[in-house]
Amino acid sequence: MLLINNIRLPINHSEDDLKRKIEKKLHHKITSFVIRKRSLDARKEPLYVYTVVVEIPDEDKYLSKDIRKYDEEDLRPEYKQRNETCIIAGYGPSGIFSAYRLMEAGYKVIVFEKGKRIKEREKDVEKFFKEGILDENSNVQFGEGGAGTFSDAKLTTRIKDPYIDYILDIFARHGAKENIKFENHAHIGTDEVRVIIGNITDYLISKGVEFRFDEEIKDILLDDDRKVTGVMTLKGNYNCDHLLMGVGHSAYRTIEVLRQRGVYIEKKDIAIGFRVEHPQSLIDERQTSSLVEAANEYFLRYKGEKGVYSFCMCPGGMIIPAMSDKETIVTNGMSYAARDSGIANSAILIQIFKEEFENGYDFLHSLERKAYDYSSSYKAFAQNIKDFMNDELNELIFESTYPLGTVLYDFNQFFKKEDLKIIKEALKDFNRKIPGFIDSGIMVGPETRSSCPIRIKRNENYESLNTKELYPMGEGAGYGGGIMSCALDGIRIANALILKYGKVQNN
Ligand SMILES: Cc1cc2nc3c(=O)[nH]c(=O)nc-3n(C[C@H](O)[C@H](O)[C@H](O)COP(=O)(O)OP(=O)(O)OC[C@H]3O[C@@H](n4cnc5c(N)ncnc54)[C@H](O)[C@@H]3O)c2cc1C
Structure with a gap:
């Protein structure tokens, strides 16, 4: 070739x-x-x-x-009949792709997912978006496909890794358009990714992977040597040889259980902020040509005493309520494949260093609860960006796409004084790069779940530092952020297990 x-x-x-x-x-x-x-x-x-x-x-x-x-690499693993059981906790990108690869290598795989399958989950999410009734086990964060299911499903990553092709190929084999395999700014859209994830699950079931939806892992079972021997759920105990934990950044209760069991966990830096919305035409106009694909996106970065950056930009999308706990407010963004809402949204985040908080989950939840207490409902905070810059509070220049409504709130009250100064400098800088960014935009928030406040430290074999056969993976373990990086992390863990007894690649 x-x-x-x-x-x-x-x-x-x-x-x-x-x-x-x-x-x-x-x-x-x-x-x-x-x-x-x-x-x-x-x-x-x-x-x-x-x-x-x-x-x-x-x-x-x-x-x-x-x-x-050119020689096409066959990235599939060598298949061998293996008599070992892998339990996978959580069926987000890290869980999906580790399950896929371990199945291909011949392992017995059991997936535990606290949320429901897509069809049921869709109904729960829709009920929340329309009526404000939240199911704490079935929502934007929890359920088949994990956090990225109600998203833009952008498949971009800055990581260079041969397994990116392997992941994209799996998406394409199960229903994604072929162009995701070669487009630079590929995105699937929430409507299509839901179907594709469902197809992958059905395929894994047909290949013998056992799924236990609606069943949360409540505890891990350890022997005297601190080796994981299984897991406990409300339905019983299950033995395993290897436990892969890909529970996501919102599973703080599960992380607390691991902490109580003595698993080594450390704090890490996070980022907090808000979403901004602009007419999509403002973003398109600054580009050289409206014909140019990906002209509808931006990535903004400001380096002051702390970093401020745009994140998870959703062209033609909408801001959504992304909380998993009652009486809290968390915003995020998603778009459909057509990206045709006419409104661009993106998170604007400021770094928060780990020295600035005692317990990251407590810090984030206090902000999420503060937002709910202020609005006494699931209505999100909102303010015109120019009003934020001038310490004013006026009617919004346009209505947000956030489906549960908004309350006017002065974001000057939300951040520490030192952070406010940096955020305002950053917004001025963004306004130089995209003229109209301040005057034509609104801010909606808070956005608190873009990153995980902990890392479950691993050794060179991807195993927990002090707990044998526990393999923390993905965003909730502090080893990824985004669909592709978490999927890659799942594959890394699967490869580490496959390497023990076989070849990680066919050729
Ligand atoms: C609204 C939204 C939009 C996003 N948009 C994008 C995007 O366009 N592109 C992108 O790259 N990234 C996006 N992200 C981020 C991306 O989705 C995450 O980085 C990614 O899903 C993390 O993968 P994960 O496998 O680590 O965990 P998750 O996807 O968080 O999955 C973890 C799963 O574990 C389950 N679980 C938790 N605790 C337990 C337990 N004790 N027992 C059993 N199951 C449990 C949860 O129900 C969940 O389904 C978005 C996130 C959100 C919330």
């Missing part, structure tokens, strides 16, 4: 144009090709830049600066 780089085409081109361009570069006719990567070069007249793979005879004849030999 040949890998051909640097094939440049104008934005509006057809598949035939691409085929002709490949043939021109090769000076040879081809019957088919596979796109490996497509990125945008918007430095001058916007162009798409492709990398493709083709199969033709006498490959050596065609080699050049942009054309090299």
Whole structure:
């Protein structure tokens, strides 16, 4: 096979144009090709830049600066009948992809998920969004697919890892559009990701993975040597050889149980803030061309005494209530595949160092409760950004997409004085980068669940530092943030187990 780089085409081109361009570069006719990567070069007249793979005879004849030999790696693990049981706690991205890989390697896998399957979960989330009635076990954070199910399902990550292709391929095999495998800014959208996750679960069930939805792990079972031997739920005890914990950043009760069992856990830095909303047209207009894909996004970063940055930008999306506890308020963002709400939202977060709090969960929950106490309902805090900058409080310039309504609140009361100064400097900086950012935007919040306040420290074999056969993974263990990084973490853990007795890759 040949890998051909640097094939440049104008934005509006057809598949035939691409085929002709490949043939021109090769000076040879081809019957088919596979796109490996497509990125945008918007430095001058916007162009798409492709990398493709083709199969033709006498490959050596065609080699050049942009054309090299290529061997497709088979990233699936070696299959062996293994007599060991892996229990996976939590079925978010880390749980899903560790389960998938361990199944492929031949392990017996049992998944415990405290929330419900998607169809039931959708009803609970809809009820909350419409009527404000929250189910603490089935919500935006908890249930089949984990926290990323009611999201934009952006698949971007700054991590470079061969297993990214493996993950994207699994998404595509279970219903995602093929373009996620090569687009630079791929996103699936909440409507489509829900179907895909359901398909993956059905497939895993058909391959023998056992699922226990609606069943929360309440405790872990340890022997005298501090080795995990199983888990306890309200339905009974279950033995296992390995326990993979991917319970997410909202499972503070489970983390407390681990702490009581003596599992080594340390504090880590977090970030807090709010969401901003703007007319999507304001974001699009600042780009070189409205045709340019991903022109609808932004990533803003300000480095003062503390970092302030935009996070999880959802073009054409909506702000949602993302709490898992009653009488608290937590905001987050999601969008449908079409990204057509006309409103852009994104979190604006400031770093909070671990020295600034005693217990991170208590610190975050006090902010979430403060918001609920102020509004006496699930209505979120809201303020015009320009009013925040000028210490004023006026009617919102437009209504937020947050479905449960908002109350006017002065965010100057929310942050520490020193942090306020940095946030305002950052917003001025963002306004220079996106003119109108201050005058045309509103802020809605609080946003407190973008990061996890603890890390369950692991050794070089990905095992807990002081508890054998406990493998903490994903965001709730402090080892990921986002769908792809948590999925990759799940695969890392699965590979560590597979390596004990077999080969981690087929070739
Ligand atoms: C609204 C929203 C939008 C987001 N949008 C994006 C996005 O567009 N792109 C992106 O990359 N990231 C996004 N994220 C972040 C991303 O979803 C998370 O980083 C990721 O889901 C974390 O994966 P995880 O496997 O570590 O845990 P989670 O996805 O949090 O899953 C943990 C699971 O464990 C279960 N659980 C908890 N305790 C127990 C227990 N004791 N027993 C059994 N089960 C338990 C929970 O019910 C949950 O389903 C978003 C998050 C939210 C909330």
